[in-house]
Amino acid sequence: MRILFTCRPAYGHLFPLLPLANAARAAGHDVVFGTGEAFVPRVRELGFEVHRVGIAIADAEAEARRRHGEDAGFLDVGITMFAELLPRATIGDLTPLLPKLRPDLVVYEQSDVGAGALAQRAGVPAVSLVIGRSMPPQVLALAAERLAPIWQTPPADAMLGNACIDVWPDSIRDPGTAGVPKVFRMRPTPYDPEVPLPPLPADGFVYLTLGTVAFGATDVLRGAIAALSRLPVEVLVALGPGDPAALGPVPERVRIAGFVPQAEVLKHAGAVVHHGGSGTVLASLAAGLPQLVLPQGADQFANAEALTTLGAGTALVGAEIRIPAIEAAARALLEDPEPREVARGVAAEIAEMPPPEEVLGELVSWAR
Numbered sequence: 001m002r003i004l005f006t007c008r009p010a011y012g013h014l015f016p017l018l019p020l021a022n023a024a025r026a027a028g029h030d031v032v033f034g035t036g037e038a039f040v041p042r043v044r045e046l047g048f049e050v051h052r053v054g055i056a057i058a059d060a061e062a063e064a065r066r067r068h069g070e071d072a073g074f075l076d077v078g079i080t081m082f083a084e085l086l087p088r089a090t091i092g093d094l095t096p097l098l099p100k101l102r103p104d105l106v107v108y109e110q111s112d113v114g115a116g117a118l119a120q121r122a123g124v125p126a127v128s129l130v131i132g133r134s135m136p137p138q139v140l141a142l143a144a145e146r147l148a149p150i151w152q153t154p155p156a157d158a159m160l161g162n163a164c165i166d167v168w169p170d171s172i173r174d175p176g177t178a179g180v181p182k183v184f185r186m187r188p189t190p191y192d193p194e195v196p197l198p199p200l201p202a203d204g205f206v207y208l209t210l211g212t213v214a215f216g217a218t219d220v221l222r223g224a225i226a227a228l229s230r231l232p233v234e235v236l237v238a239l240g241p242g243d244p245a246a247l248g249p250v251p252e253r254v255r256i257a258g259f260v261p262q263a264e265v266l267k268h269a270g271a272v273v274h275h276g277g278s279g280t281v282l283a284s285l286a287a288g289l290p291q292l293v294l295p296q297g298a299d300q301f302a303n304a305e306a307l308t309t310l311g312a313g314t315a316l317v318g319a320e321i322r323i324p325a326i327e328a329a330a331r332a333l334l335e336d337p338e339p340r341e342v343a344r345g346v347a348a349e350i351a352e353m354p355p356p357e358e359v360l361g362e363l364v365s366w367a368r
Contacts, residue, residue, distance in 0.1 A: 001364055002030040004103035006090065006115040009036030009056050011240070012211065012277055013109050014043070016131045016167070019189040020107065021048065023356040029364075032101055034094060034115065051097055054090040054112065057081065075139065082111060083146035083158075090114030091150060098122055105367040107165075116161045117150040125367040127163040127184065132278045132299035133306065134176025156180050163366075165359065167282065169349045172310050184362055187353035188282035192261035201234030201255060204270035206330065207289075209238040209262075210296065211277045218246050220294055220321060224273055225254055227326035233334065236265065263287070271333050273326070276300030276307075276315070285312060288347035290339035292329050294321050312343040 005021050007013040014035065025031045025048070033043045034053030043050040064080040065072060091114040098118060106126040108115040119126035134140065144158035155161045156179050163182040168174050177183050206228050210221055221237070228235045229251035237250075238260045250256060262280070266272070266287035274280045276293040281303045284291050291313035293304040304315035314329050316322075333339060354362075 001104045001367070002032065002102065003105045003107060004032050004034060004101055004115075006034040006053055006094070006106065006108045006112045007039075008054065008086070008109070008111055009039035012279060013111060013131060014039060015191040015279060016129055017107065017109055018046070018191040019356040020129070020165070020186070020360060022191075023360045027357070027360060032103070034090075034097070051093075051101075053093040053097065054086065054114070057086070060085040060089070075142070079139070079142050079146055082113075083143045086111065087114030087117065087147065087150055091118050094118050098124075105363065107363075110159050110164070113147060113159045113161075114150060116155075117147075117152070120155070120161070121152045125163075126161060127165055127182075127363060127366075128160045129165045130160070130167055130174070130177065133168075133174045133302040135299075140176075165363075167353075169285070169346055169353060171346050171349055172285070172306050172312075174306075182366070184359050184366075185353055186359040187350060187355050188279075188286060189356055190263045190279065190283045190286075192263050193259045195259045195261060197261055197264055198236070198255070198257040200265065200268050201236060201253075203268045205234040205236055205268070206231070206271050206273060206334075207236050207238070207265055207269040208273045209240070209280060210242075210275040210294075211240060211280060220296065222247060223321065223323050224294065224326055225250055227323045228273065228330055229254055230327050231331055231334070233270065236260075236269070238262070238265070271330065273330060276303040278303060281307060282350070285343055285346045286350045288340070288344035290333045290336075290343055292316070292326070292333050294326070310342060310346070312339050312346060314339070 003024050005017050021031050033048045033050040036054050036056045037052050040050050040052050060081040064077045068076045106119040106124055108128055109131045110128045116126045147158040148154055160180050164180045165184045165186050166177045167186050167188040235254045237256050239258055244256045271290050272284040273292045276295040293315040295301045295304045307313040308315050316325050
């Protein structure tokens, strides 16, 4: 079977697809990718056939702000980006490619909805992969209205379509998938870049990351480092593509790394302080670790709220993100056994979810 995977050119959009894509390749399926220009070389390095499809989120934001003005609110800019510019760019690039690629199945990460809409027009089975939590109902309604013209027949969910792969365990499941007719449940399986494990502090350290997008929030990162250095623990900071020089000198008990094999790092950590990206939330839960979330954008605020409600962590938002508050919250997280117990319960739940290899078989049968 030929399977086309599509995603935005961003790590947080590509990485969630890779466990399933790797499983498909290992099973002998013909796997091809479509993504934005900046990530074409990265996907090719992973050994996949890849084609340039769609534009980057930053390019869509620049065009949306040009249309609405620099002072425009998030709602106007975000809806224009994700419900108009991004899907139409994907459709524009993929329309001449689809007849040549002739996929038997299309798998798109949920923001790349143009691929799902075009697959529907072509009569190709398509399934979205959930990579974040749902937008508020009023935002979803606006997005659905703007997305309606790209679909031949409006699906159950304007972004997720009529079928989706849901990676959230029941205890913290997003209600957004409830209306999708066909839902495949899949264990959240982290993809770790093939980079060496850095020298780790003694087990029980605090793992600090702002991911691969919010890593640029250097003031927040510096503040978190300063706060955590006041605690009697060592700290490992993962910057991803960030520049360590931007942080300046760091305290003695703090180690700085770039990309790390996060799943392996989490096996040795005692707590996680991070931005609230879905990948890090789920990986930390799978490791049974309590979390302190410092959300910076996108669905990170919803993830922070869900974790807090669950009792597996806590969050500081906006003006609350100050050095004394981070110190106090992290200290409480290390000393209070309850968030850790909740997280361990979710870890056991995640371990029981179907792995990508099993879900792949279900997808192939469904598509056929």
